Amino acid sequence: MKTLFLAVVFLVLIVLGVIALVKVTGKEWIDILSALLMPAIAFWGTLIAGLQWEINERRLKYELFPRRIELFDIISHYIADILRHGKVGQGKEAQFLRNTRNAFFIFDKDIEEYVDKIYKKSIELQLLQSSLTGDASRNNMDNQTRIEGWFKEELNGIRPKFQKYLSL
Numbered sequence: 001m002k003t004l005f006l007a008v009v010f011l012v013l014i015v016l017g018v019i020a021l022v023k024v025t026g027k028e029w030i031d032i033l034s035a036l037l038m039p040a041i042a043f044w045g046t047l048i049a050g051l052q053w054e055i056n057e058r059r060l061k062y063e064l065f066p067r068r069i070e071l072f073d074i075i076s077h078y079i080a081d082i083l084r085h086g087k088v089g090q091g092k093e094a095q096f097l098r099n100t101r102n103a104f105f106i107f108d109k110d111i112e113e114y115v116d117k118i119y120k121k122s123i124e125l126q127l128l129q130s131s132l133t134g135d136a137s138r139n140n141m142d143n144q145t146r147i148e149g150w151f152k153e154e155l156n157g158i159r160p161k162f163q164k165y166l167s168l
Contacts, residue, residue, distance in 0.1 A: 008043055012036075062168060067106050072162050074099045075115065078122075079155045083148065088126040093119060107165060114161060118154070121147055 015036075078096045082088055097119055104112040125147045128140050 005047065012040075064106050065166070065168060067102075068162070068165050071100060071103055071106070072158075072166060075118065076155065076158055079118065079151050079158070082122060082125070082151050083155060086148070087129050088122045093122050093126065096122070111161070111165070121150060125151075 074096070078092070081092065100115045100119075103115050125144060128144045128147070131140065
């Protein structure tokens with residue numbers, strides 16, 4: 001915005017310099033200035049509208065910050081809780097789903113899909129943990145370890161996913 005403003009000011013100064021070098025009468029000055037008035041008004045109107053747009057974008061981001069950081073904390077704590085206990089606590093997945101149901105209102109689709117993926121992985125882990133019998137238990141344990149590793153990677157890499165939403 002600042003560069004555009006400086007470029008227009010520089011252009012206006014060049015035009016006024018050229019006009020000053022040419023012998024111009026009073027009436028011609030009025031004609032020249034009235035011809036430049038409409039583009040000048042249009043430029044300033046566009047500049048003000050652009051600045052208002054930028055201010056509104058920043059204000060929206062600022063106003064959404066408390067809700068976004070709350071959801072970030074809910075997601076981080078849910079993953080950390082799974083890793084701390086080595087399992088999905090009884091009813092925790094339903095609570096996670098309730099606490100994150102508004103994510104699509106304040107984040108883009110990528111975070112909504114991310115929350116859904118975390119929920120599905122936790123359900124998968126819960127199902128694997130509830131079926132530890134028979135010959136398939138070794139394969140079951142491998143799958144549990146794989147999912148727990150996924151949760152560990154996600155906990156370590158969660159900040160970059162939310163960075164664009166949480167930076168003011």
